[in-house]
Amino acid sequence: MRRFRHTKTIERTVHALLCALWLESFFGPVANLGLLNGPKTFLFPLLVFVVAAIVNRWWAHVLGALIACYGYVVYFWRPDGDSLGFSLIHMPAMLVRQAVAAISGGGLQDPLQTGLFVCSLAVVFWLVTYASHRLRLWMFYNVLALVVLGAIDGNTNVQPNVALVVVSMIFLAILGLNQLRRVRAFAADKSRVGIRFYTPVLGLLALCLLVGFTTPKSPAVWPNPFHRTASGGGTGVQTIGYQLDNSHLGGSFVTNNTPVLGVESPYPTYIRGQTLTDYTGKGWVSYAPLTDVQMAEQTVGHKISGVEGYTFHDLPTVSFDETITVESDSVDTSDLFGGYRIDNVLWLPGAYNGAFSVDYVQGNIHAPKLHKGQIYQIKVEELRAPYEELEKDTTPVVRVASQAPKNIQDADLELPTSLPADVKALAQQVVAQAGAKTEYGAVSALIEYLQDNYTYQTSGVPVPGPHQDYVAQFLFQSKVGYCNNFSSALAVMLRTLGVPTRWVTGYAAGTPDYGNSSTNLDSYTITNDDAHSWVEVYFPAYGWIPFDPTPNFQMPFAAPKDAGSTRPDSSTPAPTPAKPQTPPQHPEQPDVQQGGQGGNGLHIAVVVGRIALWVAVGVVVAAAVVMMVWRRRMLYARLERQWGRDPLRTFARVYTLLLRALRRKYQLKQSLTVRELWPFAARAGIAQEEYQNWVQTVERVLYGGGEISGSDAATMQQTSMKWLRLLYQSKSRHKSPIDDIEPHR
Numbered sequence: 076m077r078r079f080r081h082t083k084t085i086e087r088t089v090h091a092l093l094c095a096l097w098l099e100s101f102f103g104p105v106a107n108l109g110l111l112n113g114p115k116t117f118l119f120p121l122l123v124f125v126v127a128a129i130v131n132r133w134w135a136h137v138l139g140a141l142i143a144c145y146g147y148v149v150y151f152w153r154p155d156g157d158s159l160g161f162s163l164i165h166m167p168a169m170l171v172r173q174a175v176a177a178i179s180g181g182g183l184q185d186p187l188q189t190g191l192f193v194c195s196l197a198v199v200f201w202l203v204t205y206a207s208h209r210l211r212l213w214m215f216y217n218v219l220a221l222v223v224l225g226a227i228d229g230n231t232n233v234q235p236n237v238a239l240v241v242v243s244m245i246f247l248a249i250l251g252l253n254q255l256r257r258v259r260a261f262a263a264d265k266s267r268v269g270i271r272f273y274t275p276v277l278g279l280l281a282l283c284l285l286v287g288f289t290t291p292k293s294p295a296v297w298p299n300p301f302h303r304t305a306s307g308g309g310t311g312v313q314t315i316g317y318q319l320d321n322s323h324l325g326g327s328f329v330t331n332n333t334p335v336l337g338v339e340s341p342y343p344t345y346i347r348g349q350t351l352t353d354y355t356g357k358g359w360v361s362y363a364p365l366t367d368v369q370m371a372e373q374t375v376g377h378k379i380s381g382v383e384g385y386t387f388h389d390l391p392t393v394s395f396d397e398t399i400t401v402e403s404d405s406v407d408t409s410d411l412f413g414g415y416r417i418d419n420v421l422w423l424p425g426a427y428n429g430a431f432s433v434d435y436v437q438g439n440i441h442a443p444k445l446h447k448g449q450i451y452q453i454k455v456e457e458l459r460a461p462y463e464e465l466e467k468d469t470t471p472v473v474r475v476a477s478q479a480p481k482n483i484q485d486a487d488l489e490l491p492t493s494l495p496a497d498v499k500a501l502a503q504q505v506v507a508q509a510g511a512k513t514e515y516g517a518v519s520a521l522i523e524y525l526q527d528n529y530t531y532q533t534s535g536v537p538v539p540g541p542h543q544d545y546v547a548q549f550l551f552q553s554k555v556g557y558c559n560n561f562s563s564a565l566a567v568m569l570r571t572l573g574v575p576t577r578w579v580t581g582y583a584a585g586t587p588d589y590g591n592s593s594t595n596l597d598s599y600t601i602t603n604d605d606a607h608s609w610v611e612v613y614f615p616a617y618g619w620i621p622f623d624p625t626p627n628f629q630m631p632f633a634a635p636k637d638a639g640s641t642r643p644d645s646s647t648p649a650p651t652p653a654k655p656q657t658p659p660q661h662p663e664q665p666d667v668q669q670g671g672q673g674g675n676g677l678h679i680a681v682v683v684g685r686i687a688l689w690v691a692v693g694v695v696v697a698a699a700v701v702m703m704v705w706r707r708r709m710l711y712a713r714l715e716r717q718w719g720r721d722p723l724r725t726f727a728r729v730y731t732l733l734l735r736a737l738r739r740k741y742q743l744k745q746s747l748t749v750r751e752l753w754p755f756a757a758r759a760g761i762a763q764e765e766y767q768n769w770v771q772t773v774e775r776v777l778y779g780g781g782e783i784s785g786s787d788a789a790t791m792q793q794t795s796m797k798w799l800r801l802l803y804q805s806k807s808r809h810k811s812p813i814d815d816i817e818p819h820r
Contacts, residue, residue, distance in 0.1 A: 084129065090252055091128035094204045095121040097245040098196075101220075104227050104235040106538075112323050112357070113151075113541035120147055120193050124200045140197035144190045151541070152186030184360050185322050207249045217246040247279065317348060317406055317606045321580065324358040324545050324559050325538035331603040336412065337400035338585060338599040342393070342457060343631045344414030345621070346601060348581035350437040350611065354567055356491040356544045359578045362436050369436050375429035378419050382456075385438035386416040387618040391459040393633035396421065398452045401445045405603070411440040411451075412581065415621060419454035436486055437577065438619070457633040461620055465515040468616055472506070472517040476573035478615040487575035487613060490567065495547045499571035506572065514574060518612055521568050522624040529564075530555045531626045558625040562608045565624040575613035579621065583607040584631050711800065715792075722788045723776070729795045730773075736802050749773050759801040761794065769794040 099121055102114035120143035127139030148170070149162045166186070173187035183191070206212040220242050224235045317335070336346065351359035373379050397414055411417070411431070417440060420431065425443035432441045445451065470478065476488060502521065509520035532555045539545045546567045549560040566576040585601035609623040609630065623630045702709075717725040737755055749770050756766045772790050 086252060086256075087131060088125070088129050090207065090249065091125040091204065093245050093249055093252075094128070094200065094207055095125050097220075097242060097249075098200055098203055100238040100241040100245075101224075104224065104233050104238055107233040108227070112325075112538060116147070116151060116541050117193075117196065119143065119150075120196060121200070124197055128200075128204055136197075136201060140194055143197065144193040147193050148186040148190045152189060183320075185355070188320075188322070208253065210250075210253070213246070213249065217242060317408070317580065317582065317603070319349075319408055321351060321559075321578075322355065322358045322360050323538075324563065325536065325548075327534045327536045328557075330533075333405065333603050334402040334600050335406050335603055336582065336585070336601040337402055338601060339398040339400075340414065340455070340597060340599065341395050342414075342633045343584035343587070343597075343599060344397070344455065344457060345584060345607070345609070345623075345631060346399075346412045346582040347415060347417075347579060348408070348412055349410045349439050349579075351578045351580070352437055352486045352489075354490060354546075354563070354570075354578070356493050357539060358545060359563070361439075362486050370432055370434050372430055372432050373420070375420050375423050375426055375431070379417065379433060379440075381435060382416060382418055382433075383618065385433075385435050385619065387458065387461070387620055390461045390464060390617055392456045393459055394418070394454065394456050395633075396452060397455050398450065400450045401447055402600075404447045407444065409441050409444050411442040411453075413440070413453045414455040414457060416456050417453050418456045420451070421454055422450070422452040424449050424451060436482065458620075459633045461617070461632070462515075465614060465617065465620065468513060468515055468614060470514050470615060471512055472514045472572055472574065475514050475613070475615060476575070479575050479613055483575050483613055487577055488570055488573065490570050491544075494544055494567070494571075495551075497551060498544075498547055498567060501550060502568035502571050505568075514612075514614060517572060517574065518565075518569065518622060521565055522622065525561055525564060525624050526626045528554070529561065529626075531557060531561070533557050536560070558608045558628070561625040562610050562623070565622070566610045569610075569612060577611040577613075577619065578608065579611055580606075580608045583628065711796065714796065718788070718792045722792070726776075726791055726795060729799060733795070733799055733802070736799075740802075756798060759798055761798055761801070765794055 099114075099118065102111060102117060105111045106114040123139045123143040123146070124136075127135040145166070149159065149166050152166075170187050170190065173184050177183050177187065203216065206216045221239065224239050224242065227233050228235055228239070338344075338346065349361070352362040353360045371380065399412060406412075411420070411423075416438075420440075420442070423429070423431065423442060425445065427443075431443075433439070434441070476484060479488075505524045506517045506520050509516065509523075511517045511520045529549070536556050537548065537553050539548050546560075546564050549556050549564055562578060566578050569576045582601045582605045585599040585605050588598045588600050607623075607625075607628070609621055609625070609628075611619040611621050613619055621630050714725060714729060717728075737752070741755060753763075753766055757763070761769075768790055776791070
């Protein structure tokens, strides 16, 4: 008995390990595609899932998922400088804050995003283990897996040869384990079943491995829809374009010239999207959570208040209007794009009561998501070549941090403690060798150093490893990259010198198309290839000034279009283009050009609506959990009530449930009679005398056509319900020795 129980545990362990290995075989190809970072770090969650599968209880699966998720997040995403024990206590508060921010529309951020991914991985593991016990479903999973791996192999630079072989081998191995359980259920000599069964199975797997690794493999012949580019080993490949999640930067990209925006403007401008303040060592994330004081509701048609506080001031500017047309739905963001800087939103479709919001920490404008074909109009205050003025600024670089406001010191000077000291040493060395004493001198020296010593390229760009800093890898190892690498390096190096910086994403000015304008303004077509990033540097006397350190890129400023033109004065706005026609509105929709009356009511309504929605979701989830936990008790209670009304039909239902559970657990044949069920009744804990009385009653009713009444009804009800409960109470073998039990004849 003890030996048999240990054999079952070993088989469950092997089965769970095979499922984990099957799932892990996909991590390598996915990581090489640039869709996953640190694939080896997910071995810890998989091992926890395996232990939970060995326990083989639903609560163990849930507990294992929570332990794996929380442990992974605490270990890899604990704040720099915090001990593991300290993070175990304080990480829940961080996760709750990020969850609240995500519910409020702030988007997912790490570590919450990583935690949700690990939970999703747990669900996938459960699905794989569930499917592995069912022949048709397991075959479907593996056919689908081979198709996906084959498509990756034939259409990308990634060659998942090992994954293809591993998936095939595990598919056969699990089929063998399932067949072994079926054979053992009816074998007379169970002690020799494993030896006689494993020998041919292992031989078959060894033969398949030999064939899989030695057979010549032809090169891919399918057409490549991803425009394959050469990339070094270990690099990810992604399609270029504006991305909302910049928490994990790195990897190569392929071009994509799909138009996303059309801009009509008298001057070319960089199109500013979102500004990020927190550098994590892997990428950039938004400063969160923002307080109500840091967010302000604004109204369409009214000048944005306090705009100089988070942009620039006391520099020559030119004011003009920009009309922007959304050309694609691929830019799925609530950040309002526009040139430097947006002083007024003149026209914005979809803004209820004309309301939108601005955060004063990062300078991001949050508005309703726009869709293809929609047009909005903004008033832009563009700088006129500020660098000559900045060159006159005598603020020493060592005093910039002390002269910055407290909120900027808190948000825009932070660096992870894991940042290698070599980054700061390099920044200090470059500035010292250039003889730069002022802030502008330090910025110029670092930009010149980056452009002279590093190569701009989009292929062969590596992805940082789990314990590798993104900027340090670029500066000291790869020394190749594109705008994300150059801009992040400048921002981080300046922060090591005490200069506040922000990282900005958006689009470059695009391609002029003078013949495609509906007004007297110039027209610019912006594509996914124009997605770009740059840096904003804080000058105490002038505010936030944009700089672009990427080679062959230059920040455009308002200037004459040709040598003979007259530079417009900042007090004289450029000609205003014709306002686009207001689209027809439904009677129940308010006019979006109305003022901000009722804005507070809108905010309250939105908040209340979100709270109500999440309360409803919570109630539904709680109800689902209760039904899942108590579903069998509710089923048993319902069956007990039905015995009194219709004993015969209720018994038929209970007997069907018994057979279904027995076949699922022991892979029984369809033709078994009630007398042949005795070994399985004994395993569940039914006494032999009780089973014999139950069999006689069942046979008299089923085969003799008798009615269920009196003691017969009580016997059938008591034994049937008892057996059903015992069968579901424990999935392990009953303590009674039953190896010698024979079916009752």
